[in-house]
Amino acid sequence: xxxxxxxxxxxxxxxxxxxxxxxxxxxxxxxxxxxxxxxxxxxxxxxxxxxxxxxxxxxxxxxxxxxxxxxxxxxxxxxxxxxxxxxxxxxxxxxxxxxxxxxxxxxxxxxxxxxxxxxxxxxxxxxxxxxxxxxxxxxxxxxxxxxxxxxxxxxxxxxxxxxxxxxxxxxxxxxxxxxxxxxxxxxxxxxxxxxxxxxxxxxxxxxxxxxxxxxxxxxxxxxxxxxxxxxxxxxxxxxxxxxxxxxxxxxxxxxxxxxxxxxxxxxxxxxxxxxxxxxxxxxxxxxxxxxxxxxxxxxxxxxxxxxxxxxxxxxxxxxxxxxxxx
Numbered sequence: 001x002x003x004x005x006x007x008x009x010x011x012x013x014x015x016x017x018x019x020x021x022x023x024x025x026x027x028x029x030x031x032x033x034x035x036x037x038x039x040x041x042x043x044x045x046x047x048x049x050x051x052x053x054x055x056x057x058x059x060x061x062x063x064x065x066x067x068x069x070x071x072x073x074x075x076x077x078x079x080x081x082x083x084x085x086x087x088x089x090x091x092x093x094x095x096x097x098x099x100x101x102x103x104x105x106x107x108x109x110x111x112x113x114x115x116x117x118x119x120x121x122x123x124x125x126x127x128x129x130x131x132x133x134x135x136x137x138x139x140x141x142x143x144x145x146x147x148x149x150x151x152x153x154x155x156x157x158x159x160x161x162x163x164x165x166x167x168x169x170x171x172x173x174x175x176x177x178x179x180x181x182x183x184x185x186x187x188x189x190x191x192x193x194x195x196x197x198x199x200x201x202x203x204x205x206x207x208x209x210x211x212x213x214x215x216x217x218x219x220x221x222x223x224x225x226x227x228x229x230x231x232x233x234x235x236x237x238x239x240x241x242x243x244x245x246x247x248x249x250x251x252x253x254x255x256x257x258x259x260x261x262x263x264x265x266x267x268x269x270x271x272x273x274x275x276x277x278x279x280x281x282x283x284x285x286x287x288x289x290x291x292x293x294x295x296x297x298x299x300x301x302x303x304x305x306x307x308x309x310x311x312x313x314x315x316x317x318x319x320x321x322x323x324x325x326x
Contacts, residue, residue, distance in 0.1 A: 033325055033326065034326045035295055035296055035324070036323065037321045038075065039321050040059070040068065043319075046320070046322070047061070047315065047317050048060050048134075048304035050306055051308045051313065052093040052097060052099075053095060055308060056072070058099050059091065060089060062088055062089055063087075065087055065105075066079045066080060066081055067079065067091060067099060080112060080117060080119070082101065082119060085105040086101065086105055086110055087103065088101035089104035090102045090133065091135070094137055095137075097115075098112070098159070099114060100144050102133055102146055103121065104131050104133060104149075107124050107131070108132070109124065109144070109162075110122075124164055129150060131148050131149040132148055132155070133173065133174055134147050134174060134176050139180070139182055141159065143199070145157075145178065145184050149172050152170050152172065153169060154176070156184075167197055167202065167204060169186070171191030171195070173186045175215070178220060179226065180220070180224045183196050183197065183199075187215040188206070192211060192214060193208050194207040196244075207239065207245075213230040214230060215230055215231070216228075217229050217260060223268060225240060227270050229272055230249070230259055231260065234252050234274070236252055236270065238285070250288070252272065252290070254276070254277045254279070258276045259272065259273075259274050260273050260302065263305040263306055265307040265309065265312065267310070269282060269284055271307070271312050273302045275303070278297070278299065279294050279295055280305070295323065297323075299319055300323070301316055303317050312325040
């Protein structure tokens with residue numbers, strides 16, 4: 001176990017402005033925030049993180065072929081080596097505390113039992129070059145859904161048996177989420193569309209997000225709405241899964257600076273980032289107020305935001321740091 005000191009703590013936020021357009025948020029005001037960062041061991045450069053039922057944070061580190069665990073109470077890290085060439089792109093923790101990884105490097109889904117260190121791999125039917133990318137757990141916890149970026153498929157893993165079902169799609173699928181009805185939604189970046197699978201029927205439908213929109217990540221809010229970052233035009237989109245329509249889009253404060261990750265906390269606040277900026281964006285849908293919180297480190301390269309209810313966690317794929325916004 002490795003103890004790492006805090007890197008930085010910052011109070012306050014930096015406001016960035018962008019030209020106002022129809023549907024854009026109201027002018028921003030100062031939002032007080034505390035941001036704390038810890039350097040990852042060695043350092044390591046992480047792709048994504050997930051919150052476990054016990055509050056610990058699990059982190060996928062593809063270049064080092066590891067999974068890390070961070071204990072917020074003791075501020076210590078523990079790591080596990082994964083099977084050769086696994087190279088986890090993302091990580092998810094189920095309700096029993098099992099840790100699942102997307103083996104981008106060898107076309108597998110990994111399952112780690114932290115209490116014993118036992119690791120199992122399940123090969124995806126389409127082969128080692130399919131590129132398992134992003135994971136999400138079904139509402140009932142029975143199925144782990146994932147995108148396959150290079151294989152142009154999505155898959156579902158039975159969390160009890162490890163059996164995998166695949167469905168063909170297109171557009172180099174990336175971000176993925178589950179709506180409140182159990183529908184699986186994913187981003188088809190190179191097609192400028194979202195895909196939707198009804199797991200009960202196997203039927204796949206799509207939603208056009210607009211020319212050159214390039215949807216990147218997607219998250220489900222407590223009220224059932226879906227939020228999508230559009231990396232092609234620097235906007236945040238609100239989608240109603242029931243009507244299968246885009247409700248509105250909002251220009252992000254940094255403009256077209258690489259809209260990337262998105263998450264929604266228990267209060268319905270939407271959090272997003274632009275990968276070219278050293279900041280995280282806070283958006284309140286109720287007031288259409290958008291605020292930009294300046295981070296203490298430069299060039300973090302955030303590719304995944306996750307919440308533990310009220311706090312927001314992020315990993316820096318460029319600068320090898322773990323951070324939390326309170």
